[in-house]
Structures are given as structure tokens and as C-alpha cells.
Amino acid sequence: MNKVTHLECSLCGKRLEAGKAANLCECGGPLLVRYDIETLRHRWPRRDVSRGPSTMWRYAPILPPSNEFIVSLGEGWTPLVHTRRLGARIGADNLFVKDEGLNPTASFKARGLSCAISMCVELGIRKVAIPSAGNAASALAAYAAAAGLEAYIFMPRDVPQANYLECKAYGACVTLVDGLISDCGRMVAERGPVEGWFDVSTLKEPYRIEGKKTMGYEVAEQMGWELPEAIFYPTGGGVGLIGMWKAFEEMDRLGWIGSRRPKMIAVQAEGCQPVVRAFQEGEARSRFYEHAQTVAAGLRVPKPLGDFLVLQGVRASGGTAIAVSDEEMLDAGVQLASLEGIYAAPEGAACVAAAQKLLASGFLKATDRMVLYNTGSGLKYPEAYSTRFPR
Numbered sequence: 001m002n003k004v005t006h007l008e009c010s011l012c013g014k015r016l017e018a019g020k021a022a023n024l025c026e027c028g029g030p031l032l033v034r035y036d037i038e039t040l041r042h043r044w045p046r047r048d049v050s051r052g053p054s055t056m057w058r059y060a061p062i063l064p065p066s067n068e069f070i071v072s073l074g075e076g077w078t079p080l081v082h083t084r085r086l087g088a089r090i091g092a093d094n095l096f097v098k099d100e101g102l103n104p105t106a107s108f109k110a111r112g113l114s115c116a117i118s119m120c121v122e123l124g125i126r127k128v129a130i131p132s133a134g135n136a137a138s139a140l141a142a143y144a145a146a147a148g149l150e151a152y153i154f155m156p157r158d159v160p161q162a163n164y165l166e167c168k169a170y171g172a173c174v175t176l177v178d179g180l181i182s183d184c185g186r187m188v189a190e191r192g193p194v195e196g197w198f199d200v201s202t203l204k205e206p207y208r209i210e211g212k213k214t215m216g217y218e219v220a221e222q223m224g225w226e227l228p229e230a231i232f233y234p235t236g237g238g239v240g241l242i243g244m245w246k247a248f249e250e251m252d253r254l255g256w257i258g259s260r261r262p263k264m265i266a267v268q269a270e271g272c273q274p275v276v277r278a279f280q281e282g283e284a285r286s287r288f289y290e291h292a293q294t295v296a297a298g299l300r301v302p303k304p305l306g307d308f309l310v311l312q313g314v315r316a317s318g319g320t321a322i323a324v325s326d327e328e329m330l331d332a333g334v335q336l337a338s339l340e341g342i343y344a345a346p347e348g349a350a351c352v353a354a355a356q357k358l359l360a361s362g363f364l365k366a367t368d369r370m371v372l373y374n375t376g377s378g379l380k381y382p383e384a385y386s387t388r389f390p391r
């Protein structure tokens with residue numbers, strides 16, 4: 001059942017042939033993978049999904065690589081935990097946490113990079129490069145190691161120590177950069193063509209988002225094919241949110257869900273909130289956020305490439321964009337850990353703080369079903385949490 005028909009530019013709509021190495025469209029727009037959903041609709045009923053593996057590859061018919069090229073470390077099919085004690089504390093009767101910290105390399109980035117590296121193997125690419133805030137680098141390094149590819153990584157010098165150590169242990173070639181992820185991205189773009197590296201920057205190649213979209217398939221399946229009223233997503237590049245929005249549209253066309261969608265809530269850090277600012281100003285795109293600073297390393301993205309897609313999804317869903325402070329994130333992280341036994345990355349904890357705010361403002365009701373994405377494990381952030389618990 002293969003299934004990919006073409007790549008489509010998200011900005012100008014141009015169609016490109018699938019099955020070739022591809023980065024951005026010539027207009028600068030990110031490319032999205034399109035499938036023969038009409039055929040899939042008849043051959044792949046949703047009742048068949050549960051026969052697949054307990055990983056994100058249970059959705060392989062709507063993922064790009066052919067089965068023989070899949071590079072998997074067991075990513076996806078993470079638990080959806082009904083967090084009753086936290087819910088009672090914040091006044092939400094139906095509060096769930098999707099715990100992505102349980103993925104290989106302890107973050108949701110494993111999904112995107114499992115998919116992207118599988119496609120590199122299928123397309124014969126041997127050298128890959130990435131600019132990263134930390135967790136994507138760890139995931140790339142792990143999957144490149146598993147596939148026997150060379151990985152070149154560019155991260156801010158103040159990246160969490162765990163990410164640095166992991167990348168080195170996985171055998172990647174690591175460059176620490178005095179700057180932000182945007183500076184790292186520029187270095188990969190400059191050196192990549194000279195060195196023969198394939199650029200796997202988020203949204204600059206079409207396959208990472210396909211892995212991330214499985215977060216949307218899973219939440220539907222785990223909730224009995226009924227989407228919740230609200231989804232909270234910690235938004236750096238925002239690719240998880242864009243991917244889930246794409247997944248909902250695909251599932252609708254597959255006949256698996258109806259047309260109702262959750263309110264998509266983009267959560268950012270007060271110290272780096274380009275999407276929140278654009279949302280409030282009614283703009284279609286964000287502006288570069290100067291002096292970006294937050295303990296949530298994954299949210300320190302001053303100008304997301306896919307900002308317009310995030311904003312489209314948030315607006316079309318009747319959702320919103322909201323920022324929380326680093327203090328609020330760490331407090332919420334400790335609250336989630338102590339009430340539920342889930343030790344979240346500050347990025348994931350930000351969703352807890354955001355939910356509290358939107359319940360207090362009346363934007364959401366106590367009876368709404370809410371899913372918060374904890375995108376990574378708190379174990380990767382000793383620097384951030386040790387400010388709470390000095391020894």
C-alpha cells in the first residue's frame with residue numbers, strides 16, 4: 001500500500017514529485033507530503049489500526065517510508081494519562097497528559113527523526129545535519145547512529161547538558177554555537193551544500209512533520225476516535241501542532257473522525273513569544289523575537305519557519321496562543337510531578353500553567369476534555385529544576 005502521491009508546497013501550492021531528496025519549495029515554502037487517501041479509505045479501515053505495532057508505525061500506511069527502510073527504536077504510542085489529581089487541583093474534570101517523555105531519547109522529537117532518517121535511508125542519503133535547541137539533536141544523533149549515517153549537529157552553546165552528552169555518546173559531530181537556533185540554522189544552510197550534508201532542519205525537509213503528526217492519530221485512537229475539546233501544545237517551531245492539524249484533516253478524509261476539531265492552544269514562553277504576539281496582532285506571520293530567553297530550551301525559537309501554518313491552525317480551530325513565565329512553568333512542573341508522578345520538561349509543564357490561566361479566564365470550561373502534550377522528560381533539564389531544589 002504505498003500511498004504517497006506527491007509533495008505539495010504549503011505556501012504556493014506547487015506540486016513536486018515524491019521519492020527524491022527535497023528541502024524547501026523554490027518559493028521558500030515548506031513542503032507537505034500528500035497521500036492517495038481515496039484508496040487508503042477503502043483498504044485501511046480504522047479497526048485495522050490496532051493490529052499494528054505499539055509504536056507510531058501502527059500508522060505506517062499513512063507515513064512516507066516503505067516498510068523495509070523503517071528505522072525504529074520504539075517511538076510513539078505513548079501513554080495518555082488521565083491526570084485526576086491535577087485536574088481536581090486546577091478545576092478540570094477531564095484533564096489528560098500525553099506523555100512524550102517516554103519516547104526514545106526522552107522527547108517527542110524521536111517521532112519526527114525516526115521518520116526523517118527512515119526516508120534518508122530510503123533515498124540513499126548518508127550525511128545529515130541539523131540546527132537544534134537540544135532535543136531534536138539528541139534524536140537525530142540516535143537515529144543516525146541506529147542507521148549508520150553521519151550526523152552533524154549545531155546547537156547553542158548553553159544547550160542543556162543532557163543533550164550535549166547524548167549527542168556525543170551517539171557519535172555525532174557536535175558544534176556548539178554562540179547564538180540561538182536561528183544562528184545554528186544559518187550555519188547548516190551555509191556549510192551543508194559544501195560538505196554534502198542533507199539539511200534536516202525542521203520543516204526544511206518534508207518528513208519530520210509526518211512523524212510528529214502521529215501524535216494527532218494517537219490521541220484520536222486513545223480517546224475512542226473522539227477528539228478532545230482542547231489540545232495544549234508547547235510551541236517552538238510549532239511543527240507538532242501543524243502535524244496534528246494535518247493528521248485531523250487526513251483522518252477526516254479517511255472517514256475515521258468527524259469534522260469537529262479541538263481548540264488548538266499554542267503555548268509559548270514569556271521570554272520568546274513570536275506566535276503569541278502575531279496571534280494577538282492579527283498577523284499572518286510572526287516577527288523575529290529579539291533577545292529570546294527561557295529555561296524551556298525547545299521554546300527558544302525566535303522566528304518559526306512554519307509560523308503561518310501554526311497561526312492558521314490555531315485560528316481555524318477557535319483556539320488561542322498564550323505565554324507563561326519560566327517561574328510558572330517550573331511551578332507547574334513541580335505540581336504535575338508531585339500530584340501525578342509525571343516529571344515533565346519545562347516545555348510540557350508550560351501547558352499546565354496555560355491550562356490554569358484559560359480555566360481562570362473562562363476560555364475553557366471545567367467539563368471540557370483537555371489534552372496537554374508533555375513533549376519531553378524533566379530528566380533532561382537538571383539545570384532548570386535545580387533552581388527549585390538547590391542542594
Ligand SMILES: Cc1ncc(COP(=O)(O)O)c(C=O)c1O
Binds near residue numbers: 134
Ligand atoms: C521538549 C520540547 N518541547 C517542545 C518543543 C517545540 O517543538 P515544535 O517545534 O514542534 O514546536 C521542543 C523543540 O525543541 C522540545 O524540545
Ligand SMILES: [Zn+2]
Binds near residue numbers: 010012014026027029
Ligand atoms: Zn512554493
